[in-house]
Amino acid sequence: MRIVETFRSIQGEGTWAGCPCIFVRLGGCNLRCAWCDTPYAQGDDGTEQTVAQVVESALALGSGPVCVTGGEPLVQASTPDLVRALIAAGRNVQVMTNGTIPLTSLPREATLVVDVKTPWSGESSEMQGAGGRAPDRFDLPQPRDFHRDNLAWLSRRDEVKFVVRDRREFEWAALWAEKHGLFDRVGAVLVGAAWGELETGVLADWILESRLPLRLNLQWHKLLWGGGTRR
Numbered sequence: 001m002r003i004v005e006t007f008r009s010i011q012g013e014g015t016w017a018g019c020p021c022i023f024v025r026l027g028g029c030n031l032r033c034a035w036c037d038t039p040y041a042q043g044d045d046g047t048e049q050t051v052a053q054v055v056e057s058a059l060a061l062g063s064g065p066v067c068v069t070g071g072e073p074l075v076q077a078s079t080p081d082l083v084r085a086l087i088a089a090g091r092n093v094q095v096m097t098n099g100t101i102p103l104t105s106l107p108r109e110a111t112l113v114v115d116v117k118t119p120w121s122g123e124s125s126e127m128q129g130a131g132g133r134a135p136d137r138f139d140l141p142q143p144r145d146f147h148r149d150n151l152a153w154l155s156r157r158d159e160v161k162f163v164v165r166d167r168r169e170f171e172w173a174a175l176w177a178e179k180h181g182l183f184d185r186v187g188a189v190l191v192g193a194a195w196g197e198l199e200t201g202v203l204a205d206w207i208l209e210s211r212l213p214l215r216l217n218l219q220w221h222k223l224l225w226g227g228g229t230r231r
Contacts, residue, residue, distance in 0.1 A: 192217030
């Protein structure tokens with residue numbers, strides 16, 4: 001499998017935020033999001049390693065949970081084997097995925113963080129204009145390339161997150177979460193502001209106004225070490 005980097009840092013997102021964590025970043029991605037903060041993991045960069053080599057490198061970095069991320073980790077066929085091997089080694093494992101590939105190959109013991117992409121995530125901010133038409137709950141556009149069967153695989157140990165840049169994307173995320181019963185299906189529904197595109201305080205106000213059990217998702221690693229950090 002192709003590995004871009006393995007490192008130990010503070011988990012910056014989701015309900016594990018603030019915890020020391022080992023990250024295994026896999027290469028390759030099947031989407032191109034306008035606000036992607038890991039473009040170096042989209043292509044063919046990285047080194048080829050066996051699952052055993054990846055596990056050995058990760059465990060050598062110390063104790064704590066392991067986050068398998070990308071890119072999109074599930075574009076690599078060996079990712080479920082890696083997750084199972086890390087769990088067998090006694091680690092709590094979190095998999096960050098965009099939800100466009102079936103999740104059923106992953107072991108139930110893993111915690112899944114599914115980053116559901118808004119319908120406009122492939123468009124630049126300039127292309128989508130000043131937010132466009134507000135979403136209609138009766139004619140809600142579909143998320144970008146999301147594999148609908150994945151909803152049935154999610155449980156209360158899992159999380160769903162959205163990244164938004166404007167009010168339209170936020171309202172879409174809130175409506176989609178309600179429509180599909182995410183607040184009862186998963187342990188947390190998170191919304192974060194695309195870095196440099198939306199002020200976090202504005203997003204926090206929208207969450208409060210919505211009166212929904214949404215959780216504000218802050219990228220702690222960027223707040224600690226800057227927007228360009230790779231740790």
